[in-house]
Amino acid sequence: MSKLNIDQKSVRALFSEKKADFLIPDYQRPYAWGEKECQTLWDDLFLFAFPDNDCDKFNSDSDEYFLGPIVTFKNDDGKMEIIDGQQRLTTLMLLLRAFYEKYGSMKNDKAVKTSKFIEQCIWKTDEFGDPDKSALKIDSEVATDKEKGEFLNILKTGTLSDCEKSSYANNYRFFQQKIVDFLNTYPDWFSFFPIRIMNNCILLPIEAESQDTALRIFSTLNDRGKPLSDADIFKAQFYKYYSAKGEREVFIQKWKDLEVLCDSIFHPITGTPMDELFTRYMYYERAKQGIKSSTTEALRKFYERNAYSLLKNDQTFENLIDLANFWNDVQNQNVERFSDRVLRRLFVLNYAPNGMWTYFVSVYYMANRDSDGLLNDDRFYSFLNKITAFIWAYAVTNPGVNALRTPIFAEMINIVTGQPVRFSDYLFDTQKLQNAFDNYTFSNNRAITKAMLTWWAFQNSSQELLSLESVLEIEHIYARNRQEKEHSLSNPRNVESLGNKVLLEKRINIRASDYRFSDKVKYYTGFENNRKQKKEGTKIKELTDLAANATDFTESDIVERNAKIILNFITFMHNNDLLCED
Template sequence: MSKLNIDQQTVRELFENKKSDFLIPDYQRPYAWSEEECGTLWDDIFLFAFPNENCDDFDENNDEYFLGPIVTFKNNSDKLEIIDGQQRLTTLMILLRAFYSRFENIKDNRTKKILEDIAKCIWKTDEFGTPNKNKLKINSEVATDDDKEEFLHILKEGSVNNSHKSKYATVFRFFQNKIDIFVKEYPTYTPYLPVRILNNCILLPIEAESQDTALRIFSTLNDRGKPLSDTDIFKAQLYKFYSLRDEKEVFIDRWKKLEEICDDIFRVSSGSPMDELFTRYMYYERAKQGNKNTTTEALRKFYEKDKYALLKKEETLNNLESLANFWNDVENQNENVFSQRILKKLFVLHYAPNSMWTYLVSVYFLHYKDKDCMLNEDNFYLFLDKITAYILGYAFVNPGVNALRTPAYPEMIKIVNNLPVDFSKNKIEKNRLRKIIEDYSFTNVKPITKSILAWWMYYKKEQDLINLETRFEIEHIYAKKRQEVESSSIDKKKLDAIGNKAFLEKYVNIRAADYRFSDKKRYYRGFTSNNGKEKKGTQNKELLDLADITLDFNENNIDDRTNVIITNFIKYLDENNLFE
């Protein structure tokens, strides 16, 4: 069981402690507080220190104001690396420095004592308790913070000039202004505010025995801020590697560009967009190791092996950049990089029932890319065609979220060994697949419904490429509303048959009242309304063809279309040699 040192302390007790030697590590994010957050902190502390704006209503022995936890661990240099609490700790240091600068030239004994106490919180002291103003109690190594030196300058010198534009300088000026106003409005209260901050504002320092434990605690405690992601840790390791090569500034620039790309193209529910890039790269490295274990280890556990040895290779960052640029081209449908037929396959895969395709494609790209990071057009097309057919077919016979790992991992290993991807060890039983599809209920909530509709839309080569950002809804060609209004005897199950569904752009927005197919055709084609406003039609070529050649769409049409889709889907897998 992990050991924790937890001891509620006042600001003075925590900061004055000789063992308090704080480090904001390189993997942390830059300081982010603005005047708004600092204003809230100032107002809260003022109301706490002077209840009812009355200095005498304060109980110095019992009143406490909780500022929050500070989660740290002691690193190999005996520094307390800050995992949680960086923002409030930094802000408190700036606030104390603003007080020190304001009272520095006041000579009365009471103020002198306050200055001595503040000094012991900001600077390290010798064995006699004398502060050494060349040694701060906090340091910052944040790799992506260009202004960290300005923070340290403010703490050392207690001043800013017009050239200082950082958030640190803004906050310092803010507190200077607040203190000046406070001194003018409440001159007799002046010494009480810093004293009550030092003695009655409470922090909860939690010192963990390791970085892992500290990060777990942070994730548990923090329900407000953005928790550290795995790639914050990876950034620190890469930063150290490139610093040793005297390429620190170059690395920071490369990393920022990577972050910008990932922020644009990856949508994640937890962690950071960069985590997704490292995940996709992990599968390439796993494949090179011959690892087909279906229990995928945690991202950080994978990269931290052998003291993050993988992140200390020059090729790693190069590969990450190539991979990010590749996916950027995919997401932006870059026709200077990919042909139309490739982009159509990638469009279909975007609607795959799970994300395994992105890992397969990432491994393929990293292994087969040439010196210009391009892929052979024909080979890549055949690869995409094969995995599209298999992923969609396998989703019917093994629909579990993680089921695709079993056949996919061996194929990744084949890729890096220049072997053809054929799923030879995990082929699909043809008759079983057809029976499952024929009995399948293609409800709108099932991911495979959209997968098949996307595949079918592009099955005909005449279908033009559609922008990936287009929002589609599932259209019931024979409207549910029509079944209700006409009291149709149509089997309700057939309303959810794949033959009654198609992709339709959200902007087409057919009104529920337009339940007749003859009315729908007008929306499919697009039209100009009575007030002269143009209503754009669909880009789905099949719906446009239906509008041109079909007078009505009824139960027989549903049956015929269902049979055509299923038959061609089985044929598609057969052509890719995926059946036993």
């Protein structure tokens, strides 16, 4: 069990400790507090230090104001790396330095004592308590923060130039002005404010014995902002590697560009967009290592092996950039990279019943790309067809994404070793597959329902490629409202049959009162309303063909279409060699 050192301390007690040597590590995010947060802090501290706007109502022996936790761990250099509390700690340092700058010109006894206390908070001191003003008690190595030097210079010198516009500089100026205003308004109270901040404002330092423990604590405690992601930790390893090569600035710019790109591509349910990129790449590296276990390690656990050796080379970072660019072109349906038939397959996969396909395709891309980052169109098209057929059938016969891991992880290894994807140990029996589809309830809340309808829509060679930004919903061709009013279906369950469902753009809002097929036709084909406004029809080709050629859609049509969809999917499975031989 990990040990923790937890001991509530005042600002002064924590900052002035001889062992206090804080480090904002390279993987942290840049300082982000602005005037709004500083104003809130100032107001809160003022109300605490002077209750009811009365200096004498403060009880220095018992009054306390809790500023929050500071989560740290001692690194190999003996410095206390700050995992949580960076923003508060940095701002408090700026505030104390602004007070010190004002007290430096005062010679009365209280000012001298206060200055001494602040010195012990900001600078390292000798055995007599005198400061070494070249040795701060806090340092910053934030990789993506080009302005951290301004922070350190402010603490060392207390001065600013007009050209310094960082958050550090702006907040320091803010506190300087607030102190001037306070001194002019409450000159008799001035000596009390910094003392009450240092002595009676409380922090809860939590010192963990390792970075991993500290990060877990942070994730548990943090409810104010974004917790550190796995990608933040990985960034630190890359930063150290490229800094040692003298390529720090180049790396920082590439990392920022990659973050922006990932933010536009990935929208994971958990974790950050950058975490998602590292996850997709992880499966490629897992496959290269021959790992086919269905139990997947946590992302950070995988990359931290052998002291993060995987992150300490040029190839990994360049591979990540290349993989992100690939998925960007998928997202943007880049016709220069992909043929129309490949883009159509990728569109269908975007509606897959689970996200495993993205890992599968990532491994395929990394293993089969040429020197220009391109894939052989014929082989890629065949691969996409095969995994679509397999994943769709598996979702019906073996529900649950975890079940899919076993066959797919094995095929990932085949991909990186140059073997064809066959799913040899997981072929489907034709009759059993037929029965599974016949007995499956394709309810709207099951992802495979929309997945099957998307696959079916694009089996029509005339179906145009739709934008991935299209919002598609499930439409009942024979309206549920019609069954409620007419009761014309001999088997009421047919209204929820796959044969009665089709994709339809969300923007096409068919009124509940228009429940007959003849009423719906105008919505499918498009029409002009009473205000002469053109209402665009659907881009789903099956629906426009149906609207043009049918006068009604009845129960026999539902049954026939249902059988046709399933038969065509069985044929699709056969064409992709995924059925057992008789």
